[in-house]
Amino acid sequence: MQVTVRFYSYFKDLTGCAETTETVPERSTIADLLGKLSARFPKLGAMQKSTLIAVGVEYQGRDYVLKTGEDVSLFPPVQGG
Amino acid sequence: MHRETMKRELTITGELIDESVLVSKRRMSGGMGATVYFTGVVRSDEEGKSIRAIEYEAFQRMAERQFELIFQEIEKRWPIESVRLVHRIGVVKVNEPSLWVEVIAPHRDEAFAACQFLIDEMKRVVPIWKKPLVGSIS
Numbered sequence: 001m002q003v004t005v006r007f008y009s010y011f012k013d014l015t016g017c018a019e020t021t022e023t024v025p026e027r028s029t030i031a032d033l034l035g036k037l038s039a040r041f042p043k044l045g046a047m048q049k050s051t052l053i054a055v056g057v058e059y060q061g062r063d064y065v066l067k068t069g070e071d072v073s074l075f076p077p078v079q080g081g
Numbered sequence: 082m083h084r085e086t087m088k089r090e091l092t093i094t095g096e097l098i099d100e101s102v103l104v105s106k107r108r109m110s111g112g113m114g115a116t117v118y119f120t121g122v123v124r125s126d127e128e129g130k131s132i133r134a135i136e137y138e139a140f141q142r143m144a145e146r147q148f149e150l151i152f153q154e155i156e157k158r159w160p161i162e163s164v165r166l167v168h169r170i171g172v173v174k175v176n177e178p179s180l181w182v183e184v185i186a187p188h189r190d191e192a193f194a195a196c197q198f199l200i201d202e203m204k205r206v207v208p209i210w211k212k213p214l215v216g217s218i219s
Contacts, residue, residue, distance in 0.1 A: 009210035080209035
């Protein structure tokens, strides 16, 4: 199944893009997706511990099971204000 | 006693924050005795470096959702009549406001507490980021 992955803040610099798609097996988790993305974008992989993840507009944990067509966003710790 | 739903107004904008215009639009019912204002302003240094501005980026849809969750939590915890919040995105120069908050409540205790909570939670969960633009204006 395919999911859309969006990057925010300096994660765009680490990956060279603001958006991409990734194909993962059915019932893959966010952890599985991160593994694939780390292989594709090694500099992003180095930030795994501090990476925040959203599906749609809600935060999700790494054990979240993805559904086809979902929108996943990856970003560093937030800094509003 | 039935409590009215807390009014909330959120603006995420690239426009300059005009505090006097915002304050002029304050609306308070007769039972309200406290208004707390907070303005966050860009400082001239960030992590020890002199900067000329900060560039703010937001994941807008999610920022709106996360702010709404914070507003809902405020509504559960305190008797707040209204909250208005403006956050700038794009380039914000030193001394310009990046954040403006108004909280209206019956008494100062809950107004201050809700304002502090709102800003603390915003800094914890709302997807907005800043990029310092280094170098001073000569």
